[in-house]
Amino acid sequence: MVTFVNENNFEATPLYAMNPLSRFSDRATAYAKYRPSYPEEAIAVILEGLGNPSQRVAADIGAGTGISSRLLAQRGVQVIAIEPNAGMRESAAPHPLVEFRNGTAEATNLPEASIDLVTCFQAFHWFDPEPTLREFHRILKPSGRLAVVWNNRDRNDELTEGYTRLVQIASNHHPAESRLVSVDPLLASPLFPDVHCHTFTYRQQLDLDGLIGRAQSVSYIPKEGEAYQQLISGFKELYDRKRDENGFVYLTYRTSVYLAEPQHQT
Numbered sequence: 001m002v003t004f005v006n007e008n009n010f011e012a013t014p015l016y017a018m019n020p021l022s023r024f025s026d027r028a029t030a031y032a033k034y035r036p037s038y039p040e041e042a043i044a045v046i047l048e049g050l051g052n053p054s055q056r057v058a059a060d061i062g063a064g065t066g067i068s069s070r071l072l073a074q075r076g077v078q079v080i081a082i083e084p085n086a087g088m089r090e091s092a093a094p095h096p097l098v099e100f101r102n103g104t105a106e107a108t109n110l111p112e113a114s115i116d117l118v119t120c121f122q123a124f125h126w127f128d129p130e131p132t133l134r135e136f137h138r139i140l141k142p143s144g145r146l147a148v149v150w151n152n153r154d155r156n157d158e159l160t161e162g163y164t165r166l167v168q169i170a171s172n173h174h175p176a177e178s179r180l181v182s183v184d185p186l187l188a189s190p191l192f193p194d195v196h197c198h199t200f201t202y203r204q205q206l207d208l209d210g211l212i213g214r215a216q217s218v219s220y221i222p223k224e225g226e227a228y229q230q231l232i233s234g235f236k237e238l239y240d241r242k243r244d245e246n247g248f249v250y251l252t253y254r255t256s257v258y259l260a261e262p263q264h265q266t
Contacts, residue, residue: 034213035067036151036204038121042255043071045198046119046147053077056116059139061105062123066092068149072119073097080115082108105132110139121149129185137191140262146192148183148258151202157252159242163211166238170221170231183258192260204251208239211249 050056053076060069063081065088073079073095082103083089089100103109105120105127118136120127136146155161187195206214212235215221222228242249 034206034210034217035064035122036202036214036251036253037067038071038149038151039200039202039255041200042149042198042202042257043075045257046117046145046149046259047072047075047077050116050145057114058117058119059108059110059115060119060121061108061136062120062126063092063100064088064121064123066095066098066100068119068121069098070095072117077117080110082110106135108135108139112138113141115139116141116144117147118144119147119149122151124148124150124186125182129182133185133189133191137262142262142264144262146186146260146262148186148260150256151253152256154201154252154254159238159249160252162238162242163215163235163251166231166234167215167218167221169234170215170227171218172227183256186258186260191263193263195258195260198257198259200255200257202253202255204253205248206251207247207249208236208243211235211239211251214251 047053047056057078057080058072059080059082060066060072061082063069063083064085066081069079069081070093077097079095079098081089081092081098081100082105083092083100084102084104086102089102092098092100101109105123118140124132140146153160153164155164186192204214212232215231215235216223221231239249
């Protein structure tokens with residue numbers, strides 16, 4: 001079980017117990033409009049060696065508004081997008097190769113050994129890891145692959161560090177800001193014994209509305225009150241300092257792709 005320790009060294013509630021199924025209900029519009037995409041290289045490495053994409057079926061778990069599902073579908077993959085939040089499903093732009101279904105990471109309702117590729121983009125930290133990994137192992141074909149992906153903000157970039165600092169203050173240092181430890185259950189799982197990590201750089205171009213909207217898509221950011229007003233003031237000051245001649249700033253991410261294959265008894 002993944003838990004977090006707060007600044008006072010008290011054990012905090014695990015993220016999967018923090019209402020993950022409905023916490024994004026009032027963020028779906030901002031999520032669809034302002035969340036970053038993922039680098040082409042990340043999608044390529046996920047699909048590398050799996051054969052003809054048009055012959056493959058992927059289950060994109062915690063698909064949100066379908067950002068990652070559409071990236072896979074654009075390569076020809078048939079995608080079953082598993083998303084428990086109705087608001088997120090309804091905010092998704094359609095794609096002919098993407099089918100949204102209600103389900104959770106722990107109970108996808110997919111048949112056993114039916115999936116060539118299981119993906120989790122920006123979502124694994126909200127799942128109960130042990131039953132989730134058992135479910136992923138159950139639905140994957142023996143020749144299948146698991147890909148767990150995060151866009152992690154690159155704090156070596158000055159603009160991105162300033163954005164991160166403002167978000168941490170506004171969220172009262174929410175534990176999801178430390179989600180990198182959430183990969184640990186995958187790294188320790190006997191069901192997926194050989195995990196490889198690939199890292200890529202991705203930049204998200206934003207105007208002032210986009211910078212604010214990007215934060216508003218985060219489930220643990222306040223939407224009103226003093227902390228919200230301070231956040232907006234901080235974003236305006238940061239934007240004025242860092243915008244280019246075209247009125248844009250750029251959030252920089254390090255996209256981490258963890259790839260694993262299921263362990264099967266012989």
